[in-house]
Amino acid sequence: MTANAALFAPLICTGRVEETHDTATFTFRAANQSPFAYKAGQFITFEVEVADQKLHRAYSLSSSPCQPDQVAITVKRVPGGKVSNHLLDHLRPGHMLPGMAPAGEFNALDCPRTDKVLLFSAGSGITPCISIARWLLANGPGCEIDFVYSARNADQVIMAAELDRLAAQDERFRLHRVLGQPAREGDLQGRLDRALFDRIVTEVAGKTLFTCGPESYMAAVVEFAHARGMPAELIHQESFVPASANDAGASSGAQFQLQAPRFGKTVTVTDGQTLLEAMESAGLPVIGACRSGVCGSCKCQLLAGEVEASSTATLTEDEIVAGYRLACSSTIRSDLVVEL
Ligand SMILES: Cc1cc2nc3c(=O)[nH]c(=O)nc-3n(C[C@H](O)[C@H](O)[C@H](O)COP(=O)(O)OP(=O)(O)OC[C@H]3O[C@@H](n4cnc5c(N)ncnc54)[C@H](O)[C@@H]3O)c2cc1C
Ligand code: FES
Incomplete structure (x- = not known):
């Protein structure tokens, strides 16, 4: 039995760019040429056939809704992962993947205010954040963005060239690279801790925060933001990691x-x-x-x-x-x- 086919539309892969040794960006157009409508930060659920099994996985769109003719996803390898590794090993331009309509509550459009935005991400969590940044830069003339990205070293910075391009071209986009091993002047060294957070975020008033990355990273960012007095409704986070079962799931064996x-x-x-x-x-x-x-x-x-x-x-x-x-x-x- 397959999932409801009517929920899926065929998407054709039109390009592939290697971002790091374990991450690539794939672009897609709709097979019927229709434009995509989505909110920056949303994701698409794909159906991927791996070893005769149809599996479903969500991938945030790293592209901007300002370019509706195509969408992009950026996939990072997960050790032992069925779908991420399959896509990285096999997906090439010309291939077709069924995808659902974009969805998700982690987005820039449903927030009360997005003129001053803090975007904190690590690993593949950069994807919804860069989409939000791209969209705000194109639509918010007075916006201010602090884009904070954490990685072990410069080789693991996903979309490094695009981040540099945005920072060089637009003074509304302030890039803060937090690296275990800094590679150039301006890189901040170490793990993101409270002192580093406070150094980057000099003022919280009127700001909205989005964070996406490993669970412990997001928990720290949220804790630091709360400690600085940011109200909960202005803090948004997106988890990529499945909860294996809910906490109340103890079994009586019945x-x-x-x-x-x-x-x-x-x-x-x-x-x-x-x-x-x-x-x-x-x-x-x-x-x-x-x-x-x-x-x-x-x-x-x-x-x-x-x-x-x-x-x-x-x-x-x-x-x-x-x-x-x-x-x-x-x-x-x-x-x-x-x-x-
Ligand atoms: C809303 C949403 C948006 C997402 N956007 C992206 C994106 O932009 N780019 C991207 O690369 N991934 C993204 N993901 C994660 C993606 O959906 C898959 O979970 C991921 O690719 C792993 O799937 P898999 O089949 O390879 O691993 P599985 O075979 O499902 O899992 C293998 C093992 O890895 C663990 N695991 C699963 N996912 C992760 C993860 N993300 N990090 C660490 N461990 C994990 C599992 O618990 C399991 O132990 C997103 C997830 C959600 C819910
Ligand atoms: S699988 Fe996403 S809400 Fe259940």
Whole structure:
């Protein structure tokens, strides 16, 4: 059983640029030539066939919505990763990948103010941040951007040339490279700690912060911003890493029945399993793009039964009342009847 094909449109890879030894940027156009409409910071969920299995993964768009004829994603290798490594090893211009419509709440357009912006990223977390920066520079004549990027050394700076180009061409874009081994004058040395944060962020009043990177990096940035008095509603973060199961997922070992009447399936599941894992094991066509309760791709409706929900992001109040849940963020606690 495959995921709902109507949700996907064919995208043709039009280019590939090696960014670092383990990261590449891929550009795409829509096979039907339609323009892309998205908000800077959003992602696309791709369907990728790896060893006869259709897998779904989210990739933030690193391109700017100002150029709607194409989109770009920047993929970094993940040790043991199925899809990231497959894309880096096999995806070339001319290949086709099915992609969903852009989505995501981590974006520059849905924020109350984006005239003064702090963008903190590390690793592949640069992707939504550079999209936001590109879009603001093109649309906010009075904007001020502090772009902070952390890496071990200069060779691991993703999109290094583009960051330098933006900094050289536009005084509204202030680049701060935080490197374990500084490579040139102006590079800041070390890990991002409170002292370095305070050195870069001299003033927080009126600023909006976006951060994307490893979990510990984002936790530190958020902590430093809170300590400086930034209100929570002006701090936005995006996690790329799937939560394996929600924290409440301890299992009693009890077994339950999961029914999906539309697909004629009834399978035995275990207390404490996530609904997403259970549906995937049953071969149901659920799409688990982020596996961490942020993208909404795994939305399904509970017709009967109980789960413990750790995230309801992207669901409306009406949907929650109607029994909709995010399968990746739902721990099974009883017999269930689900609708996809
Ligand atoms: C909203 C969103 C946007 C994203 N944007 C990007 C992007 O712009 N560029 C990009 O390269 N990736 C991005 N990702 C991550 C991407 O979706 C995949 O998770 C990643 O490519 C790994 O998938 P995989 O199939 O290779 O690894 P899997 O086979 O799924 O996982 C292999 C192992 O790696 C761990 N793992 C999975 N993802 C990560 C990760 N990101 N970092 C460290 N460990 C991980 C898993 O827990 C597992 O142990 C994004 C994720 C989300 C949710
Ligand atoms: S897979 Fe993204 S919210 Fe569940």
